[in-house]
């Protein structure tokens with residue numbers, strides 16, 4: 001069950017006495033966010049809007065939605081990082097999943113006994129990491145937890161940022177991800193090229209995502225080679241507040257032009273195949289917003305992320321692109 005730190009929310013409202021507030025969180029916890037909004041309205045008698053658009057991470061808080069609504073405090077729930085606020089009037093609220101890992105951790109011991117692993121997880125299961133470390137250690141697995149960096153806490157990864165995992169690459173045999181997210185686990189496998197397992201407490205199963213990650217890598221690499229044959233490129237800047245990379249977009253544009261390509265600039269909030277179908281005369285795209293848009297979705301034309309775009313430039317210059325995804329941060 002997802003537990004939202006409502007005490008923190010209520011205290012903030014008591015202290016600041018706002019006329020209205022807004023709340024948002026990842027899709028998976030929206031039902032709990034709705035319940036919290038209802039409780040706020042009942043307790044304080046103020047409008048509490050649920051911003052129901054996506055919020056994929058602290059890169060995508062939808063602060064603009066809160067500003068348009070005129071809500072005086074925006075509570076972004078469930079993206080725990082090592083700071084409580086990234087912007088004035090935006091408060092980051094913890095939400096933890098209290099599901100137990102005891103049973104699935106014991107299954108993991110049967111598979112990885114005698115090995116050295118790095119434990120990693122996402123925001124919702126961070127509070128369980130030391131408990132699982134103890135179970136695995138007692139089962140004769142050597143456990144390491146990588147140091148946090150930037151916004152990341154120790155042992156935490158985002159979909160595009162893997163410092164606690166990549167820093168231990170030379171010291172471990174495998175990665176063990178706590179939670180249900182094949183998405184995060186595949187990112188770890190791609191950025192480290194080591195076996196990666198998901199400890200899923202809901203299905204009570206240990207599943208390896210290494211092969212799934214290899215398929216994503218193959219697809220990403222094929223897109224690079226297909227894009228190398230393109231004559232005209234669209235370079236897309238993302239309009240989500242934490243994904244704006246104009247400097248990199250302009251750099252890629254210059255570099256592609258040096259290689260004789262024609263480049264047109266675009267800007268989009270949501271980069272989807274449907275939106276790109278409206279754009280004519282473009283053979284391939286580079287999008288410098290969220291790298292996982294390119295690696296995890298299907299598009300009619302090549303749509304490269306930042307690390308893929310860097311690899312493309314190398315292909316165009318006849319250089320090797322080995323290990324182009326094996327970096328701690330894909331932006």
Ligand code: SF4
Nearest residue numbers: 056057059159160290
């Ligand atoms: S993977 Fe995408 S949504 Fe997640 S933190 Fe990175 S840029 Fe943001």
